[in-house]
Amino acid sequence: MGVVNVTPDSFSDGGRWFTPDAAVAHGLELLAQGADLLDVGGESTRPGARRVPVEDELARVLPVVQRLTAAGAAVSVDTTRAVVAQAAVDAGAVLVNDVSGGLADDAMAGVVARTGAAYVAMHWRGHADVMDELDDYGDVVGDVRRELADRVAVLRAAGVRDDQVVLDPGLGFAKPGASNWPLLARLPELVGDGFPVLVGASRKRFLGHLLARPDGEPAPPLARDRATAAVTALAAAAGAWCVRVHEVTGSADAVRVAAAWRAAGAGRTDARAGTDARAGTDARAGTDARVPADLRVPADVRVPADVRVPADAPDDQEMPVDEDATAGRSGT
Secondary structure, eight states, X not given: OEEEEOOSOOTTTTTTXXXXXXXXXXXXXXXXXXXXXXXXXXXXXXXXXXXXXXXXXXXXXXXXXXXXXXXXXXXXXXXXXXXXXXXXHHTTOOEEEETTTTTTOTTHHHHHXXXXXXEEEEOOOSOTTTGGGGOOOSSHHHHHHHHHHHHHHHHHHTTOOGGGEEEEOOTTSSOOSTTHHHHHHTHHHHHTTSSOBEEXXXXXHHHHHHTOOTTSOOOOGGGOHHHHHHHHHHHHHXXXXXXXBSOHHHHHHHHHHHHHHHHHHXXXXXXXXXXXXXXXXXXXXXXXXXXXXXXXOOTTOOOOTTOOOOTTSOOSOOOSOOGGGOOOSSOX
């Protein structure tokens, strides 16, 4: 899942893809790099971020969803608002990626049930301005599993089918530091709960602290992509269904490696099991996970070789965002 942030203030690439033209070009570039899904978001959820008016969020995401869908992409919408989810699905989105798991908007479950869209329910305890204060767990893995099970119960009660649901442990959300590592190390326990699992570790703060410079300064977001690819390989080998990343090429390669590794471990004779990272092949991150049927990427979708980011797009560089006030989720 490639991240397309149509925001001015996201923690790793705020402002780079803020116009529809730049966002669409970036999305097509991610497809060319091997992304199976494009996750379009119009509201940053980094720690300290303020909510944007719903009208602004709609104006940011809908043109991008429409154009990417028209280009043949499988698109998800990154939103906590039911009205945005409904509009995006109407515009062609096949998945709703809700970092609140429905807690931010009671109407979300009803939209998911009515539309039949696939739905990512992420573990969440509060909005960006308070979430770092909510890092209070006994056993973080057990607590997250129980709280996600509660969200599944709410979804079922609203009429959402199990085969629509994907779960996300919410790395970085109410987990600013060490709480993230047990969730990754014990990922098979989450996978074992029976739902596809999405992992969003890309460029997050806990990776920055792991890669800190000798003076203790965390590695900046754009210096975390190699560590992100390492997490991708480990998560894929552990059975994750999907990884949400900013830089696709390294993680697509990591998924291929993990798929070949899993195939060899299962005694399969096809040593090239991981040579194709597109959805619906053996190179899916979690080859045993149930995949929502609507998320298959059509086999004939190909991205034109001449797709390029607009010439006036900024160079890859650190955005002027205070690191202490950033790094919540993998894409915002």
